[in-house]
Amino acid sequence: QSSQSLWNRLSVLLNLLPSAADLQESGLVLCNEVKDILSGAELPDLKANLLLPEDVALRNLPPLKNAHKRFNFEQDRPIFSAVEESVVRICCIRSFGHFITHLQGSILQFNSELGIFISIAQSEQDNLLHQAQAQFHMAAEEARRNRLMRDMAQLRLQLEVSQLEGSLQQPKAQSAMSPYLVPDTQALCQHLAVVKQLATSGRFIIIIPRTVIDGLDFLKKENAGARDSIRYLEAEFKKGNRYIRCQKDVGKSFERHKLKRQDLDAWNLYKILDSCKQLTVSQGSGEDDTTGMVTIITGFQLEDPSTFSAPMQSAIQAAANASVEIKNVLEFYKQWKEMG
Structure with missing residues (x-):
């Protein structure tokens, strides 16, 4: 509860991800296993046991030992498309967000009317709309900063290439x-x-x-x-x-x-x-x-x-x-x- 910026950023991430309803209405072609997970994405106790590549890669990591008990690592991992793997990841993250909102004393809440996650201090719970606007503004700033970083990286690469190939314009x-x-x-x-x-x-x-x-x-x-x-x-x-x-x-x-x-x-x-x-x-x-x-x-x-x-x-x-x-x-x- 002492790290307000952490909850702010988590709420920004959750609000950037499409909801289960958005994914269902998108017309994506998904296998039945992924569709089953999608139906529970907005619940705090998602029953997901589909292995993703990162689950296999982190299999023996001690902090994840309890979380991995629900997986059967001995069976062959189902083959999903990149889109289906992304949908499973989104469902897990969204469900985790709803799980956090159900913890006692949590300052992360889900506003069903606005359909967004909101990070608020206890003294500010009466100003949900203002907080929602602040979250959207933060998301916009995050997106702008990411675009700026990508543009800077591209300019740096162009500069390196132009310096290396500059001999073509030299005497x-x-x-x-x-x-x-x-x-x-x-x-x-x-x-x-x-x-x-x-x-x-x-x-x-x-x-x-x-x-x-x-x-x-x-x-x-x-x-x-x-x-x-x-x-x-x-x-x-x-x-x-x-x-x-x-x-x-x-x-x-x-x-x-x-x-x-x-x-x-x-x-x-x-x-x-x-x-x-x-x-x-x-x-x-x-x-x-x-x-x-x-x-x-x-x-x-x-x-x-x-x-x-x-x-x-x-x-x-x-x-x-x-x-x-x-x-x-x-x-x-x-x-x-x-x-x-």
Whole structure:
């Protein structure tokens, strides 16, 4: 009872959530188990025994031991949609609110006429309407503050991206290095340490296409470098490193199935080039010159392209026609270090 702000915020949360009647009238498609829970959402003793993912995750947490006695953790957890899981959570929270209002001396009350929860001190119980207006105002302020925080986070992200990609608008002497680097499978397997340094420099964004991940997966049984690269990438993706990004499938592209059987290296380079083209399209406005925006860094030696197969030479030429540079990863690293 001494923490008025706690009850105020709890009432705001309860009033932001839709009531059982609102959910029933929304036309949501729900399974029978969830419908049964929904019918008791406005009661203080909701008989809910449907397992949610958080119940399983917190199964052995001592403070919840008594609350979990009603669950049967041995049976398979029913499969609910994301909407159905959300409805169950809302029902449990709303029912908890009604439970609190029935506690002796509670300063949280439910006004059935207004259909809202109200947090009031004992001396203020005669001014329900005023309190209701205050609660709605608090809810509006909370929503405004949340929007402001989201906008600030978005502006911060835009600033970071613009700083990282600012080299595109800088003088040529400062913008000789592409902000986006796309390593191939050979670069990762043979020179992972170099790729790591490029990623941690804060100067480049490393893009990992799906075809490169597939290539590492294909080599992992026999190639230690592939296994090390997979472990490294998994750890960075899990941490959410913004300088290393996994590019999803780029959609429809010319698959070149015959080429895949004849020359796998050329096929992989074409697939990586497809990813680079998609990246330049997503980052450019259509009128911007995207020359130099993306560089493919490879483990292959490129001093004498004539030593490559005809399909590989064609793939290299296709990259040049698309204004995508291809450089040996060690040569690129050396050039970057020399530029300071």
